[in-house]
Amino acid sequence: MVFSQCAGPGTHPAAGTPSKDSVAAADSAMPPLSSAGVLPLTYEQQQGKILFMKYCSVCHGEQGKGDGFNAYNLDPKPRDFTDPRAMAGIEDATLLTTIMEGGKGVNKSPLMPAWGGRMNKLEGEYVIEYVKALEHQH
Amino acid sequence: MGKLSKYFAAVSVVLLVVLAVSPMKDFFREWKGYQYAYNKLIANLPQRVKPAGIGIKQIWVQKLDRVDRCETCHLGLKEDALVNAKEPFRSHPRIHHDIEEFGCTMCHGGQGVATEYKESVGNVKFWDQPMLPGAFIEASCGKCHKEQNVPEAPVLNEGRKLVQESNCVACHKIEGYQKQWVPPLDGIGSKVNRTWLVNWLKNPKQYYSGTKMPNFLLSDEDVDNLADFLLTFTAPPNNSELVPLPSSMKISSEAQKAKVIEKGSTLFGEARCISCHLINGKGGYVATELGKVASKVNADWLYNYIKEPKVFMPEVQMPRYRFTENDLASVVAYMQSEFVDYDFQQLPPHTPDPAYYEKGLAIFKKYNCAGCHQLQAVTGSSELGPDLTFVGGKKTYEIDFGNTSVDQTLPSYLKTKILDPRTFASTAKMPKFGFSDEQATAAAVALLSNSSENIPEEYIVRPKPAPHFVPQGEFGKLVKDLACQSCHVMNGTGRLVATDLSMEASQAQPQWIKAYFKIPYSLRPTLTERMPNFFLSESEINVLGDYMAKVFVVDTLDRAIPADGALVSEGRGLYYERYGCQSCHMIGGKGGYVGPPLDKVGSRLEPGWIFHWLKDPEAYKPQSIEPDNKLTDREAEALTVFLTTLR
Numbered sequence A: 001m002v003f004s005q006c007a008g009p010g011t012h013p014a015a016g017t018p019s020k021d022s023v024a025a026a027d028s029a030m031p032p033l034s035s036a037g038v039l040p041l042t043y044e045q046q047q048g049k050i051l052f053m054k055y056c057s058v059c060h061g062e063q064g065k066g067d068g069f070n071a072y073n074l075d076p077k078p079r080d081f082t083d084p085r086a087m088a089g090i091e092d093a094t095l096l097t098t099i100m101e102g103g104k105g106v107n108k109s110p111l112m113p114a115w116g117g118r119m120n121k122l123e124g125e126y127v128i129e130y131v132k133a134l135e136h137q138h
Numbered sequence B: 001m002g003k004l005s006k007y008f009a010a011v012s013v014v015l016l017v018v019l020a021v022s023p024m025k026d027f028f029r030e031w032k033g034y035q036y037a038y039n040k041l042i043a044n045l046p047q048r049v050k051p052a053g054i055g056i057k058q059i060w061v062q063k064l065d066r067v068d069r070c071e072t073c074h075l076g077l078k079e080d081a082l083v084n085a086k087e088p089f090r091s092h093p094r095i096h097h098d099i100e101e102f103g104c105t106m107c108h109g110g111q112g113v114a115t116e117y118k119e120s121v122g123n124v125k126f127w128d129q130p131m132l133p134g135a136f137i138e139a140s141c142g143k144c145h146k147e148q149n150v151p152e153a154p155v156l157n158e159g160r161k162l163v164q165e166s167n168c169v170a171c172h173k174i175e176g177y178q179k180q181w182v183p184p185l186d187g188i189g190s191k192v193n194r195t196w197l198v199n200w201l202k203n204p205k206q207y208y209s210g211t212k213m214p215n216f217l218l219s220d221e222d223v224d225n226l227a228d229f230l231l232t233f234t235a236p237p238n239n240s241e242l243v244p245l246p247s248s249m250k251i252s253s254e255a256q257k258a259k260v261i262e263k264g265s266t267l268f269g270e271a272r273c274i275s276c277h278l279i280n281g282k283g284g285y286v287a288t289e290l291g292k293v294a295s296k297v298n299a300d301w302l303y304n305y306i307k308e309p310k311v312f313m314p315e316v317q318m319p320r321y322r323f324t325e326n327d328l329a330s331v332v333a334y335m336q337s338e339f340v341d342y343d344f345q346q347l348p349p350h351t352p353d354p355a356y357y358e359k360g361l362a363i364f365k366k367y368n369c370a371g372c373h374q375l376q377a378v379t380g381s382s383e384l385g386p387d388l389t390f391v392g393g394k395k396t397y398e399i400d401f402g403n404t405s406v407d408q409t410l411p412s413y414l415k416t417k418i419l420d421p422r423t424f425a426s427t428a429k430m431p432k433f434g435f436s437d438e439q440a441t442a443a444a445v446a447l448l449s450n451s452s453e454n455i456p457e458e459y460i461v462r463p464k465p466a467p468h469f470v471p472q473g474e475f476g477k478l479v480k481d482l483a484c485q486s487c488h489v490m491n492g493t494g495r496l497v498a499t500d501l502s503m504e505a506s507q508a509q510p511q512w513i514k515a516y517f518k519i520p521y522s523l524r525p526t527l528t529e530r531m532p533n534f535f536l537s538e539s540e541i542n543v544l545g546d547y548m549a550k551v552f553v554v555d556t557l558d559r560a561i562p563a564d565g566a567l568v569s570e571g572r573g574l575y576y577e578r579y580g581c582q583s584c585h586m587i588g589g590k591g592g593y594v595g596p597p598l599d600k601v602g603s604r605l606e607p608g609w610i611f612h613w614l615k616d617p618e619a620y621k622p623q624s625i626e627p628d629n630k631l632t633d634r635e636a637e638a639l640t641v642f643l644t645t646l647r
Helices: A020-029 A043-060 A092-101 A121-135 B003-027 B030-043 B138-144 B154-165 B194-202 B220-231 B254-270 B299-307 B325-338 B356-366 B410-419 B437-448 B473-482 B510-518 B538-551 B565-578 B607-615 B633-644
Strands: B059-061 B066-068
Touching: A043 A121, A092 A121, B138 B154, B138 B437, B154 B437, B194 B220, B220 B356, B254 B325, B299 B325, B410 B437, B473 B538, B510 B538, B565 B633, B607 B633
Parallel strands: none
Antiparallel strands: B059 B066
């Protein structure tokens, strides 16, 4: 009766630790954090991908290799996000400024447009998540 | 001490033990374990994270009448530092909506008041709204967002588009969806040959992979009877008659024939049929595949149809080209020689079943063909399938899962049903649409968003009422005849394949517009669909151009631009050096090729439009990727003055 509601010590976690089963079950239900195209994208990478395809892929290419169909016309060429040397040492804050204020905002070529008028900060961060996912896929 | 006292003592002890059960239960709560584990986790982090107080945490959303206790265990929801932590401590992805304002179960479903793992996750017994699996989460967006393009919900938008285009409302009543136009079947007996019809009814996608017609999985006998039944309808609609081909078509010499076909090929290219029709997999998506049309329809019908499309297929969105009779005959000759199905195998002659008409009619009624296809002989379509307006609120116990082993939840039922409609019951009549896994998920998401929950009106985002602008008069007749609104939007009505014409005369200069009808050159490099040449007469072009110049204007786009020479060089500097417009636009052959070349923009566009477009592209064409450089008025004027010098 009353004691059956409090099912014995075997199934109740001791105060202090969650039961191993429940944590393990929760963990295996989540997909691991991923890089683009290899494993499923997280929510933020997914949103970033949509924005990337619309605004960026024309010059930077659909895989971010700097080989979009407009890249032929540009000098300097658009950055290749899959090239570790091109992306070495660039912080997220720099990426965000580049996206929002264009190339001239980081003292680079004005050929990179400023997207701050078309995207807000959160959308810019989504794009950065996707760019970082592209970086990890060679 | 008496026996009574002993009993009293025993009962008191029992009472004390019983009373201790309640505080003991509370001491050993599952969620307390998670909270202690969380505090242990954040103590080891380099960042500073506020430890959680031990106790139940809840979000009470009064307006939505929900209490969500998820945060009791999911403590790291708002902590950036925990982006990579293991569940249940991982932070929530950044989304538009505030968790405090909406709670958790509004989007995720599930039993919000639960504080134990077993009571929250998965198929909780007797809880009507179980937690939505991640793949279907956008269905919750659709509960409030009823507009056409819900931001940040691509799966939902795709699903709603699929439900609309697949014409589900032909059999299922769903509020908010309209029936699509489908070719009527009157006169089909004088249009197609029997072999084609039999192959089509067996498997529509084999002829045209992009068809919206599903596969009804009919038996061979049923297909034969249905085909024979349909082919009895030889009279074209509207009491019309098929005009015979002109005598110029009856040529004997091979050389002359080749000449005619070559002429037809040139005209076919100018007419840009490929802008709407697929031709061997390439082209527009608005109309059907033409790559094998010569093996489907006979030449007489094809000639008559192109001559007067709306007579032979009422309400079709095909424009009427102003071909001369001989020109049209050469186009038809070209199509008959080119668009042949080389794998076509004529079926052996077939004697119809003596009762083919009744049997065919029975099949026609059984599968509700009239729900999509109009056929004058068969009146009244019934909606065969269940009403799906509130299907998102269907309870799990109301669903019959048959002999299948799918997950017994509503999302998986809907997805499986859409993918393979006859798995749950072999007697089901729903046809197979041939969707991919992603498409079926998207369609299920769209249907799941039709919930039966009582959501307060202030939360719901409704689509703006679609204005229904049908132009009148001479202009209106031409617009209907040329089906302009199947590619252009005018004052809110039409399809946006090409540009929105509602302010066209404030954007483009009137003389350019008229010249464009004569030679519709391609303005933007990356498009498949291009404006066809309808071979209009001078007076027709004047009717169109004059109406547009008088009506499709927006006064606020007028702006007097100063004629200041100094601004030209300022504008040039802004163009090349500050904003780098040459990355997407060409001038003098140099630059990028994303937007239209600007060599002659001064004689094409109105200066007022250039000014306003540069100031706020999103307001006029949100689908374009023109940057908004937050220009000052002076910068926009300088750029406008510079651009108008390019003629």
